[in-house]
Amino acid sequence: MDAIPLLTLKRLPRYLEALYRFKRAGLKMVSATKIAIFTDVHMTQVRKDLSFTGVVGTPKIGHKIDELIMAIEKCLNWNDVTSCFLVGVGHLGKALMGYQELHKKGLRIIAAFDSKPELAGTYYQGIQIYPMEKFTNLLSRLHVHIGILTVPSESAQDVADTMVANGVIAIWNFTPVHLALPDDIIVENVDMSSSLAVLSRRVAEKLHVENPPFK
Amino acid sequence: MDAIPLLTLKRLPRYLEALYRFKRAGLKMVSATKIAIFTDVHMTQVRKDLSFTGVVGTPKIGHKIDELIMAIEKCLNWNDVTSCFLVGVGHLGKALMGYQELHKKGLRIIAAFDSKPELAGTYYQGIQIYPMEKFTNLLSRLHVHIGILTVPSESAQDVADTMVANGVIAIWNFTPVHLALPDDIIVENVDMSSSLAVLSRRVAEKLHVENPPFK
Numbered sequence: 001m002d003a004i005p006l007l008t009l010k011r012l013p014r015y016l017e018a019l020y021r022f023k024r025a026g027l028k029m030v031s032a033t034k035i036a037i038f039t040d041v042h043m044t045q046v047r048k049d050l051s052f053t054g055v056v057g058t059p060k061i062g063h064k065i066d067e068l069i070m071a072i073e074k075c076l077n078w079n080d081v082t083s084c085f086l087v088g089v090g091h092l093g094k095a096l097m098g099y100q101e102l103h104k105k106g107l108r109i110i111a112a113f114d115s116k117p118e119l120a121g122t123y124y125q126g127i128q129i130y131p132m133e134k135f136t137n138l139l140s141r142l143h144v145h146i147g148i149l150t151v152p153s154e155s156a157q158d159v160a161d162t163m164v165a166n167g168v169i170a171i172w173n174f175t176p177v178h179l180a181l182p183d184d185i186i187v188e189n190v191d192m193s194s195s196l197a198v199l200s201r202r203v204a205e206k207l208h209v210e211n212p213p214f215k
Numbered sequence: 216m217d218a219i220p221l222l223t224l225k226r227l228p229r230y231l232e233a234l235y236r237f238k239r240a241g242l243k244m245v246s247a248t249k250i251a252i253f254t255d256v257h258m259t260q261v262r263k264d265l266s267f268t269g270v271v272g273t274p275k276i277g278h279k280i281d282e283l284i285m286a287i288e289k290c291l292n293w294n295d296v297t298s299c300f301l302v303g304v305g306h307l308g309k310a311l312m313g314y315q316e317l318h319k320k321g322l323r324i325i326a327a328f329d330s331k332p333e334l335a336g337t338y339y340q341g342i343q344i345y346p347m348e349k350f351t352n353l354l355s356r357l358h359v360h361i362g363i364l365t366v367p368s369e370s371a372q373d374v375a376d377t378m379v380a381n382g383v384i385a386i387w388n389f390t391p392v393h394l395a396l397p398d399d400i401i402v403e404n405v406d407m408s409s410s411l412a413v414l415s416r417r418v419a420e421k422l423h424v425e426n427p428p429f430k
Contacts, residue, residue, distance in 0.1 A: 001423040009416050013408035017368060017391050024369075039393050076412045077419040095310030105411055146418060153232060154239070170418045172410070176232045178254050186421065188414040192405055193228035195387070196320055197291045199403040201224055203361060203385045204292040206401065208216040 004075065008049045012072050014039050015049070019069050031062035078106040083144050084172075087159050088151035089114040089129055092174055096148060098125045109148065111138065115155075139166035148172045219290065223264045227287050229254050230264070234284050246277035293321040298359050299387075302374050303366035304329040304344055307389055311363060313340045324363065326353065330370075354381035361385045368392050 004012075018038045022030050032050060036043035050063070053071035057063040073079055086093055086109050096102065097109055112129045114120075120131035130138060139162075147163045149156060149171055156177040163171060170186035173179060176193040219227075233253045237245050247265060251258035265278070268286035272278040288294055301308055301324050311317065312324055327344045329335070335346035345353060354377075362378040364371060364386055371392040378386060385401035388394060391408040 001420045003420055004416060006413060009413045010406075010409040013391055013406070013412045014393055017393070017408075020368070040395070075416065077415040080419070082415065082418065091310040091313035095306040098306035101408075102411070105408065106415055107411065145422070146414070153235070169421060170414055172414055176228055178229050178232070180255070186414065186417045188410045188417075190405065190407055190410050191225075191228070193232075193316070193320065194225040195403045195405050196317070196322065197228045198221060198224045199361070199385055199387055199401065200292040200297065200321055201219060201290065202401045202403075203297065204295070205216045205218055206384060207360070 004052050008052055009076070011039070011041060011045075011049055012053075012076055014041070015046070016069065016072050016076075019065055019072070023065050023069070027065060029062050030065050030068070032057065034062075076106070078104070081106050081108050082146060083108050083110045083142075084146035084148055085109060085111040085113065085139075085142065085144050086127075086148040086150060087113045087132075087135070087163075088149065089116075089119055089124065090150060090152075093148075093150035094124055096150065096174075097127050107146070110144065111142065113138075135162060136166055139163070139168070143167070146170045146172065148174070150174045153177050219267050223267055224291075226254070226256060226260075226264055227268075227291055229256070230261070231284065231287050231291075234280055234287070238280050238284070243280060244277050245280050245283070247272065249277075291321070293319070296321050296323050297361060298323050298325045298357075299361035299363055300324060300326040300328065300354075300357065300359050301342075301363040301365060302328045302347075302350070302378075303364065304331075304334055304339065305365060305367075308363075308365035309339055311365065311389075312342050322361070325359065326357065328353075350377060351381055354378070354383070358382070361387065363387045363389070365389045 015035055018035055032046045033043050036046045053075050055063060055068055055071040084107055086096060089112050093112065097112060109127055112127050113132055113135050114129055115132045119129045122129050145168060147168045149160060151159050153175050156175040157179060160171055160179045160181060164181055164185055171179065173187055173189045176191060179187055181187060230250055233250055247261045248258050251261045268290050270278060270283055270286040299322055301311060304327050308327065312327060324342055327342050328347055328350050329344055330347045334344045337344050360383060362383045364375060366374050368390050371390040372394060375386055375394045375396060379396055379400055386394065388402055388404045391406060394402055396402060
């Protein structure tokens with residue numbers, strides 16, 4: 001399996017969203033130019049990105065939408081359902097446990113862990129929640145390679161270390177902590193703090209420019 | 216208020232997490248080098264980023280941790296609490312409504328909207344949920360500038376358009392849709408789909424390399 005460039009990977013879901021929308025609108029064929037306009041990516045880039053999916057369009061006619069959707073989903077491994085587990089059943093953890101999109105996108109949470117004793121043995125969205133004491137034992141038995149990290153910042157590094165020590169090769173990290181892990185571990189960060197930082201500052205800059213405070 | 220570069224803004228919360236951790240460990244002073252090691256950012260970059268906060272460290276001694284925390288929080292506008300509203304009370308919307316971190320980071324959700332009739336008039340985490348019919352009317356009365364978008368993909372663009380038509384200047388977009396909006400609107404995307412795409416593909420690439428399929 002050839003490595004696809006990071007930025008191409010990040011753009012592929014955006015193309016998919018556009019393709020789903022074209023399909024819902026009743027279209028059968030689409031040009032790279034139309035995808036480009038809709039996703040705000042330059043058409044040369046769209047063509048280059050799509051070339052990684054192996055699908056070849058017909059000049060002046062474009063791509064079959066269904067074919068392109070299937071090719072991109074295959075590229076993103078959304079057809080194979082991969083099992084994973086989640087640690088930290090707080091608000092965010094629960095949101096992910098109930099998030100239908102995950103399953104559609106090839107990720108299935110088969111177990112959850114939390115340190116709160118009152119959660120042990122309960123189910124949420126059909127997923128069993130285990131106490132942290134069972135973490136190491138179950139990890140090695142489940143043969144699961146992907147862990148979702150939604151614990152408080154303070155315990156993020158410790159939990160990540162335990163994951164890696166028990167065979168996890170990839171961590172989807174929703175904490176704002178920069179995890180220090182071996183180089184061969186795949187870490188994908190969903191950093192809401194960074195995003196909120198940009199948002200808050202830009203809004204403050206804008207409101208101050210438009211309504212300068214009195215000196 | 217001077218504009219801070221995007222990448223600096225995105226790194227500041229990471230420094231903050233490190234500083235909170237140093238503080239919890241009982242430290243009073245910290246060097247840019249220590250922050251660099253901990254956050255995996257080059258120390259020259261750390262120094263450059265910190266210079267935007269206006270705090271000047273003492274050579275060979277470093278920065279007072281408390282002072283640096285305050286300066287970064289001020290930079291990120293986390294001291295002023297800004298009101299916002301949320302549209303789309305699904306799993307993700309509820310997670311954000313219950314997410315204590317938001318409030319700490321200067322964002323307060325004062326109202327939520329959803330199209331499901333059974334949610335209208337109910338409360339979640341102390342926040343009232345209004346029906347979409349009241350959206351336009353309430354938006355113009357609340358004078359809120361920031362909207363959080365957690366609706367299904369199909370309605371993302373429509374809801375965003377209505378937000379902008381009613382005075383919203385910034386949208387925190389949790390949908391995978393690339394919103395087409397006027398240039399002066401601030402849009403911050405938390406794109407879990409992109410992140411999951413990278414994660415899934417990298418894991419597939421890795422497992423295929425380590426266990427090549429039989430031909």
